[in-house]
Amino acid sequence: MASLTLKNTALILGSMLIGGALTAALYARWAPTHSAAPAAEQQRKVLFWYDPMYPNTRFDKPGKSPFMDMDLVPKYADEEHAAAGAPGVRIDPTQTQNLGVKTVAVTRGPLRYAQTFPANISYNEYQYVIMQARAAGFINKVYPLTVGDK
Structure with a gap:
């Protein structure tokens, strides 16, 4: 009986080791490489740095915000809504689709x-x-005031 328990334990332990080795090998082969992302991040041109809690204040260099002691966030030149002086309202296309927003030309009448x-x-x-x-x-x-009064 003891040899049967020992065999079962060895079989379970061996299959777990083989499964772990296969999982590690597959992960190493198909895992995304993180070396390309920082290079693309460095190639983007930073317009200015801003505090997320006070987005109207701009800073020339990265660092801590003087208002909330948070890290400043970069605003890149290739961002779609980088132009702060652009007139109008910008709504994210996914939100437009989710809400079912329809746009029409403005008419006066x-x-x-x-x-x-x-x-x-x-x-x-x-x-x-x-x-x-x-x-x-x-x-x-x-005299009664309303229906139902006695």
Whole structure:
């Protein structure tokens, strides 16, 4: 019985070692190389550095922000929205597609709202304010204010 347990343990341990070696070999072969990304990052031209919490303030050199003690973020020349003075509103195309935004040309003209809605307009019968004047006398009868009052 002990030899059967030892054989099972050796079989499980051996298969785990072989599986781990195969996983490491496949990962080393198909893993993306990280050496090309920093070279492409260095070739981009930095326009200025800015604080993400205060994007309107610009700095010439990288470092810490004087406002929030955060690292400054570079603004690159090839970024699509790098021109801060560009007029208009920019919406990310993926957000436009997700929201179903449709754009049309602006036209000038009168607004025509000819819509009719059914409605009942009435006052709230329970929000009466009754002012009582002090007078000498007796009340003979109290009339109901609304339907359901006794």
